[in-house]
Amino acid sequence: MAKRLLTWIPAILILSLSLSISYYWLSNKPKAKRNPAQSVAPLVELLQSKETDYSATVFAMGSVIPAQKVNLTSRINGMIISVSPDFVPGGFFKKGAQIVQLDPTDYELAIKQKENALANARFDLTLELGQQAIAKREFSLLNANLDQQSKNLVLRQPHLALAKTAISAAEAALTQSRLDLQRTKTSSPFNAIVLETNAHIGSWVSTFSTGTPLIKLAGTNSFWVIATLPVNKLNKIDIPNINSAKGSEVKIYFKAAWGEQAFRLGTVKRLKVELETSGRMAELIIEVQDPMSLLKENKGLPTLILGAFVRVEIIGHKLKNVIPIPETLIHSGQRIWLVSEQNTLNIQAITPVWQEQGLVFIDAAQLPDNSRIISSSLSTPVQGMSVRINKASIQE
Template identity: 40%
Template structure:
C-alpha cells in the first residue's frame, strides 16, 4: 500500500508540472503573437520663441551726425603801415601768445616820426601866423579902398582888398593841418596793436628787424569764435535750420572730440551757413558751425577746441510727429518689419521710413502704437506662424521641448 501511494504522489507532481509548463507556453505564445501597441496623438503647431518690444508712436527729433574740421573764423596777416626798426616786442609775442583787442604787440622806432610831428607842428604855426599877417594887410587895403572916389568892378575890388591872398594863406593852413595829422597818424602806427582778441599763430619778425609798409609781421587768429566745416549728406540738409535775414538762430550743434576730451564731454555750437561748394572727397555738402570761446578763455572747465582738429558733430534737426523708433536690426528687406499680433501670430508688413541712421530708423506709416515689434531673428519667417515670448506658456504639444530663434534668450 505504501508503495502505491508513493507512485500516486509522483504522478501528481508530474501532472502539476506539465500543467504549469503548458499554461506558461500558452501565455508566451499569445504575447508574441499579439504584441501591445501605443496610440500617438497628432502633433500640433509649435510656437517659436521671439523677443519683442512695444511700438511707441511719438514726436522725435532728428539728429544729424557728421565729421568736420576746425578752422579759424578770423585770421589775418598783421602788417606794418610805416617803415622802421622793431625796438620793442611784447613778452607774449610768441606762437600761442594771447592778446586782447587793442593791446600793444610791437613797437617800431618812433624817433623819426616824432621829429616829423614837431616839424609839421611848427609849419602849421607859421602858416597860421601868415594868415593873421595877411588879415592885417587886408584891413589896410580895405581902408585904402574906401578912400578911392572911383567906382571899380567886383573882380578888381577883390584884388584891391587882397581876398585871393587871404584865401591862399588859409588853404596853406589846411594843408599844414592835414600834414600834421598824417604825421601824428604815422607816429601812432609805430605801435602795432591787436585788432581783435587773438592768438599768435606764426611770428615773422624779431626784435631789431627792419620792416617796411605792408611787411607781414605775424599771423593772428581770432579767439572769440572758431568755425567747424562739417560734411553732411545732401539728403540731410532739409532737416537743418539755417539762419535767415531775420537773424533767426540756426540749429544747435554739439561737438565731440573723444580722443582729447573723452566720450561724455562736448562743446556747444550753432549752424550759421551752408557753404556753396561740395566737399572734394566725399562730394557732400559743407555746413558751417560757429563755436564761441573755443579756447575756453571766458568759461572755466571748457576743453579747448584746437584748430585743424578732426571732430565729430551732432546737429539737432527738425522734429517729426507720430513716428516709431525702430532699430535697424529689426528692419528686413529694406522696409519690412515683423509684428506679433494679439493672437500670437506673425505679421510681415511694409513700412514707410521718414529718416534713418546707422543704428535706427523712424517709421511714419505701417505701425500702430502699442503693437509688439519682433526684434529677434527668424530663420524662415512666414505670415501666420505661431510665436511666443519667454513670459508666455510653452507650446501646446511640446511641454519639454523648445525651439530657439537666433539671438532669443532661453
C-alpha cells in the same frame, strides 16, 4: 539514368516550394499606412511697437578753424625796438594790446616840423588879414566902379584863399605825422592768439615789403567747426537765415585730447552755399564761444585746438509720434514683418522719416496701434502665412 533522376526529384521539389512561398510573401506583404503631412507654423520672436517723441540727432565730423584771422603788417617804415613778451606762437593778446614798437624818433621830429609849418601858415594868414584891411580902406577911398573879378583882385581875395589853403594843408600834414607816430605801435585788432611771428628786435620793416607779415593772429572770442554731412540731413537742423532765427545746439567731441565723455557746446551759425567737392556733402559752420576757455565762467572746460578733427552731434528737430525700429528689421523694399491679430504674417511697407544710430523712425500713423513686429528671421516669408509666437521673447 533513372536512378540519377530519382535523386534530383526531391531537390527540385524543395526548390519549387521555396520559390512559391517567396513569391506569395512578396505579393502579399503588408503595406505601411501613410498619414498626410501636417505643416508646422514657424516660431517667431516679437518686438512691441512703442510710439514716442524723439529729438533727432545729426552726427558728423568737422575741422576746427579760426572765426577771425589776420596777418598784421606795418603801415610805416622803421626799426623794431621792442616786442611784447607774448610775441611768440601761442601767446595771447587782448584787443588793443601793444605787440610791436618801432623807433618813433623820426616821426616825433616830423611832428615838430609840421607844427612849425602850421605856425608859419597861421602867421602868413595873420599878415594877409592885415593886408585885407588896408586894401579895403584904399578901395573905399578910390570909389572906383570895377567888375566883380577886378574888385576881388583889389581886395586880395585870392591871397586870402591861398593863406587859408596853406593852413589846411599844414594841419593835414600835422595830422598825418601824428598818425604815423601812433602807427609805430602795432596793436592787436581783437582778442587773439599768436599763430606765427616773422620779426625780431632790430628788424627793419617797410611798407614796400610784401608777403611776410609781422605776426599772424587768430581770434579767441570764437572758433568755427566746419562740419560735413549729407544734404538730406539738413531739413532736421535749425539754420539761421534759412529756416530759423537761432541755430541748433551742437555738442563737440575731441576724443584724442579730451577722452570719451568731455564735450564743448556750440551753435549752428551758417550753411555754406557750396557743396564740398570731394563727396558733394553740405558744410555747416558751427560756432564755439570762448574756445580757449579764457573767461572766468569757462575755466576748467576743455580747449579746442585749431586744425583738430572733431566729432559733432547736432541736436535737431523733435520728431513727434514716431516709432523707432532697429534697422536690421527693415527688409528689402522698405518693409517690415508684422503679426496680425489672427497670428498671420503681414508684410507692411513703410516710409522712414528719420534714421540714426542703427534705428529707423517711422510715423506712428503708418502702423496699427500696438503693432507686433517680428524681430526674428523667416526663411520664406509669405503674406498671410500662419506663425507661432514665442511669448518669452517679446521685447518691449
